[in-house]
Amino acid sequence: MSKVATRFAPSPTGPLHIGGLRTALFNWLYSKNKGGKFYLRIEDTDKERSKEEHKQQIIKSLTWIGIEHDGDEYIQSKKIEDHVNIALELLKKGKAYKCYCTPEEIEEQKKRAKQKKIPYIYNRKWRDAGETEAPKYIKPVIRFKSKIDGSAILKDLVQGDIEIENNTIEDFIILRNDGTPTYNLSASVDDHLMNMTHIIRGDDHKINTFKQIQIYEALNWNIPKFAHIPLIHTIDGKKLSKRDNASTLDDYSKIGILPEALRNYLLRLGWSFEDKEIFSLKESIKYFNLQGIGKSPSKLDMSRILSMNEHYIKNIKEDELFIKLKEYCELFKEKIDLKKEEKIKQSLSFLKNKAKTLEDIYKNSKYIILNEVSFNKEDLKLIDNKSKKIIIDFVNKISNLDTLSKDNLEPIINELIKVNETNFKGVGQPLRIGLTGSKFGPGIYDIILSLDKDDIVKRLTKVGH
């Protein structure tokens, strides 16, 4: 058997959404698991809607999540001539025919069928008609001569055997009257030209597969194996589309979802391997198989994406996390000042415990990143006169320390607690609010040690008066 070859074939008519991303992932994982190849084909034959920027976004998205395609991108529009030639060959072989029906005529038939509530199927008017009857002024389309009798069985690698009556598949158009090929023709020809062994794609292509198999058969081509994966549904159970919010990659990267987390989430959405939840990239390649793909559609669950992300944030190396945070802030928030980098890096050990996303880390480290404290007004009210006195006492006590450490801070705080007849909270909370602007945040020692002494004095003096 030839080496496994799969492909992902998006059309650049919009940004890639995560359903497509998962399809790409499954194709890629399958080929890598089998030691095969994975290709990217850009189906850009819809001139009106295809955009270069979308193509770039698709490639960027794949790269972001860690999918690399083998070889160059296969650009479908460059192969149109091949597709047309195959259409002509089918015509010559009598496997296809010219149809002189006008779009209006077809439209009319559909309308009538709908009114009568009978299923519409093209009436095959020109299937056996002679050329001599052809109206000269109409440019014909070329239709494929689909099988009329019997039934076909698709041995789907995910769905099992699917049987369908051949007469429910109409004589579909393979060449438009402007001479351009249509999807089912182009896809079949390209998959053949690219020597695809396995076509893994969304459930929504099932009927196309029956059409495409007939094209393969008409040309005596090897038929690849097919696996139709269930679609991803929105929370209200509908097919995910580009227009749904939180569907494109940007929606996730901008809130600070890590690519490995999204990859892991997508892998487990509709696929499973025993009770295993966390898969490293290597493991996902090692364990991926088609048997593990479920048959029913699955819904997108944001809280799971977040918790997966939380897991990766807590478990990747802090150096790596810092690089990701730095890139994230520069891209979506503000650039981290070089002078602050070291402080943030050191603080990551406690910051990451409070975060599900990079955005959370950013928010929690804002008091380090920004020079000015932005106060929560409600929290600021908690600083009463007694608190102010504690704050000033604290400032006075640390002002003659050279360096701050937990060892030399602890006695000071304990003394303040005693002198003011309060508890840890009575001292910690005013300091936290004064330094970060919020009563929520890291432990007070962590906060103090993540700031410069001058800065601490400045901030506390300001709120203490």
Add this chain to the structure above:
RNA sequence: GGUCCCUUCGUCUAUCGGUUAGGACACAUGGUUUUCAUCCAUGAAAGAGGGGUUCGAUUCCCCUAGGGACCGCCA
């Protein structure tokens, strides 16, 4: 309307005829803790319904119901 597909906790899923139906997320409660979190422990939570087949069905078959996809001179 036609064709095809799907149906286990709220969600993602395990189970390949015999299980107290398991795990994860989310949720609830308790503990740790200077706040918020983290962390730990515990808990609640499911086989759509009805028929068969079988000693025994979540698992196999049929019907019903519900949901979905497709039905373009888009891809």
